[in-house]
Amino acid sequence: MAESHLLRKCRHSGLTLAVACGALLALPWKAPAATIQFLEEPGEGDFNVTGVLKVTDAKCEARLVFNWQDQSQEHYLLVVRPTEAKLVFVSGGKVQPLGNPAAIKLQPGQAIPFTLQRRDWRLALVWGDSVLLRGYDARLRDGQVGYTAEGAEWEDLRIQPVGDIVVYDDFVREAGAESVWEPQCGVWQMRTLRDDEQAAREEADKSANAFSYVGAGEPVAISVAGQWFWDRYALEASAKPQGDAVAGLVFYYQDDSNYLALRATGRHSARQDSNRVQLIAVRNGQTTVLADKPGGLLPGQWYKLRVEVCEDRFVGLVDGEVRLVARSPLFGQGQVGLYVEGKDGVFFDDVGCDLWEALAEDFETVVPGKWALGEGWVQKSGALYTTDTKPSQALLDGQWRDYACSVDAESLGGGVGLVFAHQGPQDYCLLRWAPASAACSFAGQLQLLRVGAEGENVLAQQPAPAGVKKARLRATVSNEVVTGRLGDGAELSAVVPGIFGGGVGLYGQAKGMFDNLNLQPIPLRRGAHVMKEFAETDEHPEMAEWASTRAPWVQPAKGQNVWWTKGDYFGNTALKFTVPKVGSRTGSLTAILAGDPELGEQSGLRLTLSTTSGAKKVSLVVSARDQQLGTAEVEVEEEARVEFGREGRLLVVKVNDEIALTTSF
């Protein structure tokens, strides 16, 4: 029987009224085999549906409808039967599977708590304490949520909207103040430099601020933050273990007997498990090691711990280095937290948690609905192959912003490529490559292209390395700059105004093979933030250096006028500042990136900005050493919000969010 026939709609203002009115209306005429009961609240944007499925009959069938479109009656459906659960897309009476069905075993009397997760492109079902189903589809947004059930009851159905995932804490607050942290076990307290026993040895000019959060406890101390429905995030914190203590981060936290964690033991600890870094799962109080490597932490030293969590894949990093990767279907969502084992305790500082919308595709399993494959594409033997002689693509329907993606690509006689920043069939970027012997139009070239309505535009290219037929293609899109690279070769880059992200896919012309597609967000750059202005230095002398507007800066010596930052900044960096009331005076300033205080203000990459009294414009000159690299002039109304940034080998100047000048160096 067609799904749409089964799902005849009963429009009422609320769940309970629907129950009552449905019964009333049912009296004079025969009720349909199944009628959807719609919840009062629609599912808008990203959301979760939570509840409990109670089985009352061995021959049960329960359906949860979501993203129901009033006009077209298209919708997604979760179908639960005694031996199977599945996700499908329903349109015009036709049913398309989303992901693979899962085997289950339902019996009368069972009551299973569940969460249905609806995200931009992803769908998932957390069944009990594990993820049972995953599907991928972005065709429907918003719409109503409803249900039917025979031989079962949906109980306590609720919609929880899902929004930003964000927690930052630098612990700049007085002891005892309210905070986002909820200690679950162990002892947790705020510490300031004044009562830190190491205060005497610490140096103000080498630290951002004097506050931290310390936890201690046996067997563990855990303090959590965030929300129960967070499911894709990167959590990081600075951690300084003391003595024998174990430092770590908690994710997908349910309660103190059920969570996942990254833990690192002391390098010279007396513990049996000393000098290890591990990803662990704690389920019903029982610990399982998901991944394990040698290399622990030294006591008394600060480390940056980080976990990146998306779907069932977890990556553990220490000081920016990937140390562990593990997979587990457990929990599928949960709060974030700080983790300590031992009475000696661990100091934590600069905790940050952001959305982490990553992708890791190994092509081992065919997932219906995930890929939109063009002519001649086939997934087999753990890889994706293209065979068509004409250019064609295999695309994912997700959308990402500011990301790096990469894939293992092999030419089997043709050209291969990575599609990124994909907004539509005539709006995307492409990094493609073909060996000299390949049967395609770009043989012997590595090309970075922008494809628009007017066709292909080669942004940058270089000769392909000789003799190479298999290599990793890497591309990035971030902040209106795109880059591409083959293996460890030189980077191609270009500025593309208006480009911040989009979908990803693969490109082939004639025969090629792809494997291990990886996508991860480019982490947000954190500003060197001025924390606090503070004047009571007589009362709090220990605060004088930290708590002032000058905290991130070294005050220039007498007779000099260059303010250098205390810290060194590496890689892609941007300096942002605002010039108020442009035209009110004549003057100039110079911003320097990658400079060296010992070499003075002529070092590094420089932007000199000038204004003239009475003129509503700013003049820009970018230079390196004694060489002028580019100039521009920009009209402004009132103020000029300037961003001078380095993106790989490019320098980009933006004024009031518009690109004003780009140059390479």
Add this chain to the structure above:
Amino acid sequence: MKRLVVPILLTLVTGLLLTWAYAATVRIVFEAESYSAIAASMTKTKSSVASGGYYIEIPLRRPHGQEEGAPGDQGRAYYKIKVPAAGNYRFWALCHWYDGCGNSFFLKVDDKPAVVLGQDGTYQRWHWVKGPLLQLGAGTHSITIQNREDGAKLDQVMLTNDTRYVPVRAMQQTPQYIIR
């Protein structure tokens, strides 16, 4: 026909009971600018990104956070709400903090002692801040948002007796619960 009366009545009674149970879930949402009264230095500010087009704030002072003592003034916004059903209500506030020295308000409900709202470390972006769990009777209640630090902004307030619910974006105001 008589045979139908009993099931119809039963259905109606069941419906009414279920409707009552459903109505027991309450969300009271009001815009920060929907105050009954406001006193300086609390200020109403126009914004294209704020829900309803306005937020209220204790404007940033320069130099900022110079003193650790009491707030510079008694700036506040005053609200009156009608709570339809007695219960425990979670207080939520959609806030924007300047920095660690501009990340809180005082919250005062009826004549209870003021408590601190905020003190989290999410700066320079709008986000929902979890406040206290309030035991409220049915009827009228007063809420005061008061100056604690400059650089703190408030866009919306939500009270709900569904303590599992977490707001994640601006919500529809519920004028039926606001007394102006």
